[in-house]
Amino acid sequence: MIARIWRGWAPTATADDYQHHYETEVAEHLQRVPGFRGARLLRHQDGGEVMFTSLTFFTAMGDVHAFAGADAEVAVVEEAARRALSRWDERVVHHEVAVDLPV
Template identity: 40%
Template structure:
């Protein structure tokens, strides 16, 4: 399994507009591509005061899915509508091989 991690930043004034682009255009567009073995994206949002950081995390069953999505080299896939409201973004995504994980985290009774 491969995880693709990407970040983009907006001004606070553009943060909600970017989130709308993500939820109404980008995520449905990814789903419409129906790439086998793709899950996500999970969208993370963090207010940094003078800017807002967004991170997206997607999982792929294998390298073929990664390449089908955005190329094996990891170039950013950023539609024009997103570029209009982002102040900057990672030109390349980071790809990680999942080495270990759990489906659920349990806490011992305290």
């Protein structure tokens, strides 16, 4: 399994907008990707800014390419996200999941 890790920052005033975008539009898009295995959005308040860390899981890198395109390390940041965020990682990092502990 592959973990795709990306971060974005939002002013506190628009952080809920970004979270809503992730819960709706991003979730809908991911559900249509073959090999999608789940996602988590982490939220960390830091002063007047919120840092989001997105962890998405895919069966294999081929599935990541189905989501992100030919250059899978380029961040996928839709227009609604760009409106809510003040900055974001332009590139993502992929890790092979070495241990997956079930609940």
